[in-house]
Structure formats: structure tokens, C-alpha cells
Amino acid sequence: MSETATAADEADPHAADLAIATTGLTKRFGHQIAVNAIDLAVPRGSVFGFLGPNGSGKTTTIRVLLGLAAATSGNARLLGNDVPTELAEALPRVGALIEGPAFYPFLSGADNLRRLDSADARADPATRDARVARALDRVGLTHAARKRARAYSLGMKQRLGIAAALLTPRDLLVLDEPTNGLDPQGTREVRSLIRAVAAEGTTVFVSSHLLAEVEQICTHAAVMHVGSLVAQGSLDDLRGTGARVVRVETPDGDRTVAEFARLGLDAAQAGPALRPRAGEVVVEAPLPDDGPAAEDLVAALVAAGVRVRGFDVARPSLEDRFVALTGEGFDVAR
Amino acid sequence: MPADSDTARARTHGGALLASELRVLFRRWRTWAMLAALASIPVLMAVVVRLSSEPPGPGEGPPFLDQVTNNGMFVAITALVLTTPLFLPLTVAVVSGDTIAGEASLGTLRYLLVAPAGRVRLLLVKYLSTVAFCLAASGTVLLTGWVIGAVLFGTGEATLLSGDTIGVGDAVVRSLLVGAHVTICMLGLAAVGLFISTLTDAGVGAMAAVAVLTIVAQVLGQLDQLAWLHPWLFTHHWLAFADLLREPVVWTSFTENALLQAGYVAFFGALAHGRFGTKDVLS
Ligand SMILES: Nc1ncnc2c1ncn2[C@@H]1O[C@H](COP(=O)(O)OP(=O)(O)O)[C@@H](O)[C@H]1O
Ligand SMILES: [Mg+2]
Numbered sequence: 001m002s003e004t005a006t007a008a009d010e011a012d013p014h015a016a017d018l019a020i021a022t023t024g025l026t027k028r029f030g031h032q033i034a035v036n037a038i039d040l041a042v043p044r045g046s047v048f049g050f051l052g053p054n055g056s057g058k059t060t061t062i063r064v065l066l067g068l069a070a071a072t073s074g075n076a077r078l079l080g081n082d083v084p085t086e087l088a089e090a091l092p093r094v095g096a097l098i099e100g101p102a103f104y105p106f107l108s109g110a111d112n113l114r115r116l117d118s119a120d121a122r123a124d125p126a127t128r129d130a131r132v133a134r135a136l137d138r139v140g141l142t143h144a145a146r147k148r149a150r151a152y153s154l155g156m157k158q159r160l161g162i163a164a165a166l167l168t169p170r171d172l173l174v175l176d177e178p179t180n181g182l183d184p185q186g187t188r189e190v191r192s193l194i195r196a197v198a199a200e201g202t203t204v205f206v207s208s209h210l211l212a213e214v215e216q217i218c219t220h221a222a223v224m225h226v227g228s229l230v231a232q233g234s235l236d237d238l239r240g241t242g243a244r245v246v247r248v249e250t251p252d253g254d255r256t257v258a259e260f261a262r263l264g265l266d267a268a269q270a271g272p273a274l275r276p277r278a279g280e281v282v283v284e285a286p287l288p289d290d291g292p293a294a295e296d297l298v299a300a301l302v303a304a305g306v307r308v309r310g311f312d313v314a315r316p317s318l319e320d321r322f323v324a325l326t327g328e329g330f331d332v333a334r
Numbered sequence: 335m336p337a338d339s340d341t342a343r344a345r346t347h348g349g350a351l352l353a354s355e356l357r358v359l360f361r362r363w364r365t366w367a368m369l370a371a372l373a374s375i376p377v378l379m380a381v382v383v384r385l386s387s388e389p390p391g392p393g394e395g396p397p398f399l400d401q402v403t404n405n406g407m408f409v410a411i412t413a414l415v416l417t418t419p420l421f422l423p424l425t426v427a428v429v430s431g432d433t434i435a436g437e438a439s440l441g442t443l444r445y446l447l448v449a450p451a452g453r454v455r456l457l458l459v460k461y462l463s464t465v466a467f468c469l470a471a472s473g474t475v476l477l478t479g480w481v482i483g484a485v486l487f488g489t490g491e492a493t494l495l496s497g498d499t500i501g502v503g504d505a506v507v508r509s510l511l512v513g514a515h516v517t518i519c520m521l522g523l524a525a526v527g528l529f530i531s532t533l534t535d536a537g538v539g540a541m542a543a544v545a546v547l548t549i550v551a552q553v554l555g556q557l558d559q560l561a562w563l564h565p566w567l568f569t570h571h572w573l574a575f576a577d578l579l580r581e582p583v584v585w586t587s588f589t590e591n592a593l594l595q596a597g598y599v600a601f602f603g604a605l606a607h608g609r610f611g612t613k614d615v616l617s
Contacts, residue, residue, distance in 0.1 A: 118354040121350070125347055
């Protein structure tokens with residue numbers, strides 16, 4: 001084990017700091033490429049948002065990382081162990097929720113957890129009941145422990161699935177769409193659970209097609225788009241790579257565009273959908289970091305006779321970045 | 335290196351999954367329904383014979399039915415003979431076909447594998463639990479046969495095929511032998527079922543396929559044109575327990591069957607391992 005770790009360290013000095021590291025990881029289903037040569041780097045201790053629209057390859061990537069499916073090509077390491085050859089070493093330290101929870105409907109919630117716990121040969125049977133009780137308590141299901149899983153609501157099943165992922169102390173928690181099917185209250189609970197787990201030092205790798213649901217808890221993120229990784233890094237990095245944008249609300253659209261052009265800005269009127277009030281338009285222009293100061297822009301516009309009714313300079317939101325990267329919005333409303 | 339102590343600990347708790355598997359199997363309503371249905375066969379048979387006005391003559395009805403009235407222990411043997419061609423293998427088809435495919439269709443397979451159960455370990459546990467079911471199934475028929483036989487017909491002397499007369503103790507031993515033979519007969523089928531179960535994510539489909547295979551094998555066994563094939567069919571010795579009811583016992587077909595079933599277990603066990611060891615679990 002130590003030899004392979006050293007070899008990995010030589011190949012990539014940061015490999016030891018990564019909970020998940022892939023190079024050129026690819027998975028094909030027949031002719032279809034579900035995951036296309038992705039290089040994931042998930043730092044230890046991070047809460048890593050794995051984002052992308054439905055069908056972009058998130059679940060498939062997770063299946064390959066956990067050894068459920070074989071990669072077509074490329075390499076992956078999980079907690080420093082090669083996938084799939086050394087996976088047995090890593091998996092006891094990984095908790096996972098993969099494409100929704102799944103249970104034996106005829107067993108109680110607690111018995112379902114006992115079953116999964118006994119599947120892990122390293123879990124001591126003597127302390128099994130204590131582990132199960134603790135996991136149920138963490139997700140607030142103690143009262144439903146003896147209820148058959150078929151009688152659980154969708155939200156309870158989701159929480160039972162998370163309880164199963166938390167049976168033993170984990171170094172890595174992989175949660176695939178953990179807020180699917182949850183109401184806003186349930187979503188908040190999952191978020192605070194993730195925060196608590198992360199505070200204990202566990203790396204959390206959480207996938208979602210809903211940016212808004214994970215944005216607040218992530219330290220890092222990666223964005224998938226039709227099987228390819230189109231961006232990854234810390235949230236600040238991801239936000240920062242977008243240039244600032246200046247936005248003006250005014251009835252004098254053409255005059256604003258002309259004035260911005262004179263100042264060297266590449267301005268354009270936004271479409272009618274963004275019109276704030278009747279007779280007004282929004283003019284947007286990328287603002288380079290070495291461009292004119294905001295107050296000078298306002299002064300120039302006013303001097304040119306533009307009726308400025310709204311003015312704003314901002315970095316694009318993550319949402320804007322993702323729309324730009326993936327060419328489609330996340331269903332924020334859902 | 336902590337890995338060493340981990341491996342040592344892993345060895346200690348490796349059996350926990352088998353215990354859990356048996357608990358799950360015998361906590362299912364379905365399992366008990368099948369065992370109850372199996373138990374009803376000797377009961378039905380004994381009651382019908384008891385209520386009929388004239389006792390069955392020699393060679394009438396299922397084998398040894400005429401002996402039932404002399405010695406209740408033969409109820410168990412006759413019931414085993416009755417259930418072996420269809421009913422018993424049907425229940426084994428349900429349990430063995432469900433092993434992997436059932437977990438896949440529930441979605442629990444992916445969670446067992448990341449637990450991590452280990453693919454080889456899971457396959458082994460699934461096979462052993464099917465064997466446990468085979469034992470429970472033939473044991474159920476035996477036990478209910480003994481009880482209902484003793485109640486309705488008492489425990490007198492019975493005549494063997496060789497003409498010798500045996501008492502209760504010997505009859506119990508003979509029915510145990512037949513029970514062992516029937517259980518062994520199911521082991522090959524269980525391995526075939528395990529393999530088929532690794533091919534699909536639909537539990538019901540796997541069960542149906544195993545059941546159909548059982549019937550096809552028995553139909554092929556009836557065709558004289560395929561005589562060369564017969565010794566290789568897993569159903570070939572299914573009804574070959576007559577030799578166990580002679581004095582002295584002739585062991586030829588018992589051992590031939592045991593060897594054949596062992597061959598099926600090895601072959602289909604290897605196929606199941608080859609398939610499941612590398613299969614993408616996408617359910
Ligand atoms: N079992 C499968 N067989 C064939 N194609 C699949 C299978 N599972 C997923 N795919 C395809 O792989 C792509 C990625 O799917 P998935 O990883 O589930 O995306 P996500 O989790 O991001 O929604 C999709 O185009 C999907 O149709
Ligand atoms: Mg998915």
C-alpha cells in the first residue's frame with residue numbers, strides 16, 4: 001500500500017491531499033459517452049459540489065468511482081486507493097447515496113441499516129445496534145426505527161439512505177442528489193447535516209442538478225456538461241473567472257450603447273424579457289478589471305444625457321456562470 | 335500497517351452477512367408461504383388416503399402410496415417423491431432466481447456492494463442461503479410427513495422394495511436418506527438459478543427462466559432420441575431414490591447424482607462468478 005502511495009505522490013504531488021482524483025476517466029455505454037475523459041480533483045476536507053443538468057454523467061461518474069461500473073478508460077483514486085484494484089481498502093471509509101435510496105420494503109428502517117452494516121465485514125457486530133441507533137438519531141428517524149421501510153415517505157427514505165451512509169465514521173461521503181424529492185424544510189435539514197458531517201473533517205462529494213441547493217454549503221465545485229467536466233475549483237475561483245458586468249436601466253438604450261462604445265466598452269441591449277418597466281431597457285457590457293471606474297461611467301452617461309434609472313456593477317452569479325458553461329439553466333424553480 | 339489488523343478483523347465478521355441473509359430470507363412472507371404450501375402436500379395426501387374407503391393397491395398412484403397405510407413414515411417419502419419434479423424445484427427457482435436479480439431490482443445491490451460486501455463474498459452468501467432454503471424445503475416436507483403419517487396411520491412395519499420389512503427407526507432413517515437425496519438434487523438447480531440471476535435486473539424474469547429450465551430438462555429427459563444427453567441433465571437422478579429403499583441400500587445413483595450436482599455447482603458457480611465479478615451494476 002505504501003509503495004503505491006509513494007508512486008502516486010511522485011506522479012502528482014497533490015494526490016495525497018485528494019479524496020477523489022481521476023485522470024481521463026471515461027465511461028461509454030455502447031456508442032454513447034456518458035463520462036468523457038474527466039480529470040476530477042476533490043481536495044480532502046472540502047464540500048465538493050458536483051453539478052450538472054440531468055443526464056450530464058454525474059451518477060455514472062459516481063458509479064465508476066465506487067466500483068459499481070468499470071471505467072472504459074482512464075484512472076481514478078479514491079482516498080488514495082486505486083479504483084478498482086484497491087477499492088476494498090477505501091470503501092469501508094466511504095458512505096454513499098447513489099441515485100436515490102433503496103431498501104427492503106418488508107424490513108424495518110433499523111433492520112435495513114443492520115443489514116447494510118453486516119455487509120461490511122469490518123463492522124463489529126457487538127456494536128452494530130449502537131451504530132444503527134446513532135445513525136437513525138442523526139437523521140431524526142428514531143421514532144420510525146421499527147416501521148417497515150415500505151411505509152416510509154419519500155423524505156424519510158432519503159434520510160434513511162443518508163443514515164446508511166453515516167453508519168460508521170467516514171472519511172468521504174458521496175451523496176448523489178441528496179435533496180431529490182425533499183420539501184424545502186427537508187432540503188434545509190440535509191444541508192445542515194452535510195455541514196455537521198463536514199465539520200467533523202469528512203470530505204463531502206455532493207452531486208446536484210440544482211445549483212441553488214448546494215451553493216451555500218460548498219467550498220468547491222465542478223460542472224459537468226454532456227459527460228465533460230467544463231469547470232472545477234473553489235467557489236471563489238469559479239466566480240472569479242467571470243469578468244464584471246455593468247448593467248444600466250434606462251429609457252435611452254441606443255444613446256447608452258453609443259456612450260459605452262465611446263468609452264471602449266462592448267455594450268448591448270438585453271432582450272425584451274429583461275425590460276424592467278415599460279419604455280425602459282437594460283444595457284449590459286463586460287467591464288474589464290482595468291476599465292473605467294463605476295462612478296466615472298455614471299458621470300459620463302449623465303453628461304451624455306442618458307436618463308439613468310438603475311446602475312449596477314457585479315460579478316456574474318454562479319448561476320450565470322453555469323448557464324454560460326452548460327448552455328442551459330438549472331431548474332432553480334423546481 | 336493498519337491494513338493488517340483490518341484484514342484480521344475482517345475475517346472475524348465475514349460470517350455476519352450470511353447470518354443477515356438468512357434472517358432476511360426467513361423473515362419474508364414469501365418464504366413462509368412457499369414452506370407452508372410444501373407442508374400442505376403430505377397433509378393433503380395423507381388425509382385423502384385416510385378418508386378413501388379402500389386402501390391403495392400395490393403399484394397404484396405415486397410410488398409407495400400403498401405403504402402409507404402400514405407405516406406413517408412413508409407419508410414423508412411419498413410426499414418427497416410427489417414434490418420433487420415440480421413443486422420443490424419451483425420454490426428453489428423462486429429463491430435462487432431472486433438472489434442477485436432481486437437485490438438489483440430493489441436497488442439494494444449497489445448499497446451492498448459499496449458497503450462493501452465484496453462480490454465473491456456476496457455470491458457465496460447468496461448460494462449458501464439458497465442451500466439453506468433447499469434444506470428447509472425438503473425438511474419441511476419430511477417433518478410434516480412424519481407427523482401427519484404418525485397421527486393418521488401410526489408407526490407399524492412397512493415393506494421395502496426388496497421385500498424386507500422394516501420398523502419405525504429404520505423408516506425414519508430411510509426417509510432421511512430420501513430427504514438428503516432430494517436436497518442434493520436441488521443444489522445443481524440452485525447454482526443454475528444463481529447464474530441466471532446474475533444475468534438480469536428483473537427478479538421475476540430470473541425466477542421464471544429457472545422454472546422453465548427445470549421443466550425443459552425433464553421433458554428432454556423423456557425423449558429417448560436424446561439418451562446420450564440424459565446422464566448430463568441435472569434432473570436425471572431426481573426420481574432415482576428407489577435404491578435407497580432396498581435392503582441393503584444401493585448407493586450407486588445417490589453418489590452419481592451427488593457427483594453430477596457437484597459438477598453443476600462448480601460449472602455454474604464459475605459462470606456466475608465470471609459474470610458477476612465484472613458486471614456493471616447500473617440498477
Ligand atoms: N445503464 C445505462 N445504459 C445506457 N446509458 C446510460 C445508462 N445509465 C446512464 N446512461 C446514460 O449516461 C448519461 C449520463 O447519465 P447519468 O450519469 O445518470 O447522468 P446524471 O446523473 O448527471 O443525471 C445519460 O445520457 C444516460 O442516458
Ligand atoms: Mg443522476
